[in-house]
Amino acid sequence: MEKKYVVGVDLGGTKIYTALVDLEGNVKNEIVIKTEADQGEVAVLNKILNTIDTVLNNVDINEVAAIGIGSPGPLDVENGLIVYTPNLPFKNFNIVKPIKEKYNVPTYLDNDANVATLGEFMFGAGKGTENMVFVTASTGIGGGAIINGKLFRGSTGNALEIGHMTVMKGGPRCGCGNDGCGESLGSGTAIMRRANEAVNSNAVTSLKDYSEVTAKEVFAEAEKGDRVANEILTNALSYLGITVANIANTFDPDMIVIGGGVVNGGDIVLETIKQEVENRCLRSISSHCRIEKAMLDGKAGMLGAAALAILETK
Ligand SMILES: [Zn+2]
Structure with a gap:
C-alpha cells in the first residue's frame, strides 16, 4: 500500500x-x-x-x-x-x-x-535551501544545522550547542558552568536578569512599575521609549547577533532562520542581528546568507x- x-x-x-x-x-x-x-x-x-x-x-x-x-x-x-x-x-x-x-x-x-x-528546512522558512542553520532564542539559545541537505548531528548528537559559544571572556556565569556564553548575554533569561538588576538599582526606568519583570516587559517598555529597557535590549540582541555572525562565518549557509520567543519581540530583533552579521562577517558570506524569521512557531x-x-x- x-x-x-x-x-x-x-x-x-x-x-x-x-x-x-x-x-x-x-x-x-x-x-x-x-x-x-x-x-x-x-x-x-x-x-x-x-x-x-x-x-x-x-x-x-x-x-x-x-x-x-x-x-x-x-x-x-x-x-x-x-x-x-x-x-x-x-x-x-x-x-x-x-x-x-x-x-x-x-x-x-x-x-x-x-x-x-x-x-523549518522542509516545511518552513528554510524550504529550498541546501545549507541552513536554525537558531532558537528563548530562555536559552540553541540550534541545529542542515549541511548539504542533511541534518548535522556531530559525534555525540550535541552539535550546534551554539548558546555556549564564549562571546565575552569573564562575562556573566552561564548555566553550563562557563562564563560569557552567548546564552548568558543574549537570551530571554539574560534580558530578564539585567532588567531585574536595573529595577533593584537607582536607575530611572518604567520597568519599576511592574511587580514582575521578564523579557516581555523589557520589549514593551523599550518600544515605548524607556532608555534603560532599550539599552538592555539592544545590548542583549547584539550578543545574539554576535552568536549568529559567528555561525555565519563558520557555516557559510544560504540562510540562518531565527526562532524562539525572543524573535517575536518586534522588528528590532532581526534588524539588530542583521546589523551584527553585516559588521562582523566576511562580505562574501554576509552578502549571500539570508537572515529570516522562523515560520512554524508552535x-x-x-x-x-x-x-x-x-x-x-x-
Ligand atoms: Zn554556557
Whole structure:
C-alpha cells in the first residue's frame, strides 16, 4: 500500500502535540494534550500512544511510512532512549521501542532543536535551501544545522550547542558552568536578569512599575521609549547577533532562520542581528546568507518530528 502519511510527536514538559501529516507537511489530524509529567514515565508513554491512536483514526496503518518523535534531551538517539530531562519523568527510558512494537512502523527520535531545524528546512522558512542553520532564542539559545541537505548531528548528537559559544571572556556565569556564553548575554533569561538588576538599582526606568519583570516587559517598555529597557535590549540582541555572525562565518549557509520567543519581540530583533552579521562577517558570506524569521512557531516541534520521519525513511 502506498505510504501517504507520517506521524509527528512533539513531546514537551507541559504538552504532547501529535499529528498525522502527509508527505508535503499538511496536517490531516492533530491533537494536543497535557503531559502531566508528574504522573510518571509509564503514564506519559500511554498518553503518547493514545494521541497516536487518536490521529490514526480511520487511517490504515499500512499508509503510514514512519513515526517521528521530538523530545528535550539529552537523548541516546541511536538506541531510542531519553537519557534524562529536567521537565519529563524519563530516565534512561526507551521511548522508541514500545511505539515501534505497537504500530510495527519505523520510529525515530531526535532532540527538539534538531527536529525544529528539520521542520523549518522542509516545511518552513528554510524550504529550498541546501545549507541552513536554525537558531532558537528563548530562555536559552540553541540550534541545529542542515549541511548539504542533511541534518548535522556531530559525534555525540550535541552539535550546534551554539548558546555556549564564549562571546565575552569573564562575562556573566552561564548555566553550563562557563562564563560569557552567548546564552548568558543574549537570551530571554539574560534580558530578564539585567532588567531585574536595573529595577533593584537607582536607575530611572518604567520597568519599576511592574511587580514582575521578564523579557516581555523589557520589549514593551523599550518600544515605548524607556532608555534603560532599550539599552538592555539592544545590548542583549547584539550578543545574539554576535552568536549568529559567528555561525555565519563558520557555516557559510544560504540562510540562518531565527526562532524562539525572543524573535517575536518586534522588528528590532532581526534588524539588530542583521546589523551584527553585516559588521562582523566576511562580505562574501554576509552578502549571500539570508537572515529570516522562523515560520512554524508552535507547530515547529510537531512538523519537525514529521520531517524527521519523512527524511529517515527516504
Ligand atoms: Zn554556557
